[in-house]
Amino acid sequence: MANFDLMRQLQLKNDRKIVLLVVDGLGGLPVEPGGPTELEVAQKPVLDRLASEGTLGQMIPIRPGITPGSGPAHLALFGYDPIQYNVGRGVLEATGIGMEVKKGDIAARGNFCTLDSKGMIIDRRAGRIPSDEAIPLVERLSGIRIPDVEVDVQHVREYRFAIVMRGEDLEPELEDTDPQATGVQPHPVRARKKSSQRTADLFERWVAEARARLAEENKANGLTLRGFSTDPGLPQFPEIFGLKAACIAVYPMYRGASRLVGMEIEDFQGDTPEDEFRAASDIWDNYDFFFIHIKKTDSMGEDGNFQGKVGIIETVDHALPSLLKLEPDVLCVTCDHSTPARMKKHSWHPVPTLLWAPATGLPDHQTTFGERACAQGGFGTFPTIDLMPLLMAHADRLEKFGA
């Protein structure tokens, strides 16, 4: 908190523009002893030039050794201590697709799944049914009425949907119904404390109705809910840092996290780095701060696709000149967490970070952007929540502290 108070106290306005380019899951691991990581092996002349001209470092997303989920990891990038500000997945998902989640509303993320004749889960993602099959099912569910509460259900992507319940005295302390396994039934909605039992019962009624309406489906004849949560009432990013901030992201969760901290969410065509940088160009004059999120590095990492991840990094590098043409004053290229292809999941490793600010930076002697270069970089190793003050400083947007 002291951090936010300092930012409020010291923030300055000027016309310097900051770009935070988050290449999700960028950090990696060698696949064989002595070998390079995904980032180290990628052909990335532009990033390497920025590394030469800029300053490297490595950041600890949450705490040493802690592997972050995407929500907490992004909050940390925006300067929020994610242990203090714990935002539920349901809220992130729902706000990410533009659903309103007010204080006291209960949001959850839903997955369609496939059940066998005994109600056991055969496929936790209902064969990853495509959006055009899922949308009519979500419409069917949105017809369900539960006494005393309003329920809004909306489609997210493929087999995923979001649900928001609104009413008096609802409480979010509910267990996930997703058992994270096949061969077992979905859990009932269980209350984590006594006072949330009524909310559990209301969701159970909704689930029973939904199961009835899906019973004849072939693939999506069941569903699971997780990440029950309500709006945590976060302090707002534009007010803390004095920055008019835009979010350019394809995936709902990242848009959701940005919306919760008060960024404006940009709609745009396409989903490539080129498309995202073009979107930044279109609104360049209207904002001070641009959060641009590239998802596919993380997806490739989770799939264990080392070469695929290398390819995405190269695509980002190839598109970067169009972003640099906008002449950002401060450009930071980093990630929320590492997703080493070797591990096929998020990891706790410190994340590679490149900060390029030609007018104000102190370049180190590193000449390439990679994990090991970053470990030797001029910023050393520091917590991700310290990034925002560094970006502000490099944009000359912080006053001197004390006389």
Next chain:
Amino acid sequence: MANFDLMRQLQLKNDRKIVLLVVDGLGGLPVEPGGPTELEVAQKPVLDRLASEGTLGQMIPIRPGITPGSGPAHLALFGYDPIQYNVGRGVLEATGIGMEVKKGDIAARGNFCTLDSKGMIIDRRAGRIPSDEAIPLVERLSGIRIPDVEVDVQHVREYRFAIVMRGEDLEPELEDTDPQATGVQPHPVRARKKSSQRTADLFERWVAEARARLAEENKANGLTLRGFSTDPGLPQFPEIFGLKAACIAVYPMYRGASRLVGMEIEDFQGDTPEDEFRAASDIWDNYDFFFIHIKKTDSMGEDGNFQGKVGIIETVDHALPSLLKLEPDVLCVTCDHSTPARMKKHSWHPVPTLLWAPATGLPDHQTTFGERACAQGGFGTFPTIDLMPLLMAHADRLEKFGA
């Protein structure tokens, strides 16, 4: 505290094994400008190979610039903030030799000393009398009776003993009687606050009795007490981290510290690194976590014996293959604090740290284990209390935080 809560919340069980090899006082200093440290000059092919394959860093034991005692330094290695959890030397010493110290019992460490005819200390360690001379003296002292309290006295090693007083309303806020100097008398037992005056008086009665019973001795005709303390009721390591933990250590204090945090203390034959690694081998299947403590590097450092310390490091290196044969998943070689032979005492310098975890680590570019290599290592510089979460992460024993 948030740290422990996170560990409790995220801990996972699996069959990965973690070894924390503490080479006490390992860190050192060059004896001449431009020269190597003890660790840098030692012939240690195994440690250097582990350094090449693993990741280096340097840890700050307590806070920057703070020279730790052995107790706090070990608590930090086990993940406990030693400023918050201040365990007295008396408790460490007493529990280390298996004495029971319950909440409210007051433990202290005792030294025999030599007094001249005026009661001035001539030798603070009574000529380092050997154990077989000291044991009968301790037996003589154990016959002392003080009204309203029970007093237990037991021999530790050479000129050292431990004393535990048990009774109603005892308080540990007492000054050491050891003046840490010769040519002066031992201090009386002074209360640090009013309510501990009664406890001071009880110890003073005991000291007077003890002095009377030692008066005819040649060397050990006096004694000093220090580190008055009671059981701090530490949260328990196995519960915090979900690790069944064994302590393999020769010296009482390290066994005491381990016992206080809930580790199981292994008894074994011998006192060389070989012996200690054999002890680990004997119980390998029964535990998840092995704290192995090597003392003699510290003793050599305190004696100012640079070459002797180098030799101990080489002995450890020579014995290491027997430990590696057990195939630990995570092996950390580090120390509680530096004991540079040049300084002949503990120091505040950051300590060299090597973490080897072939399945999960991100190797840096360092190829030798030494203080300067560690300062350039992939982990950077970090507080010792962050080590445990890192070891847990490398053993894949922590769940993701948040969705």
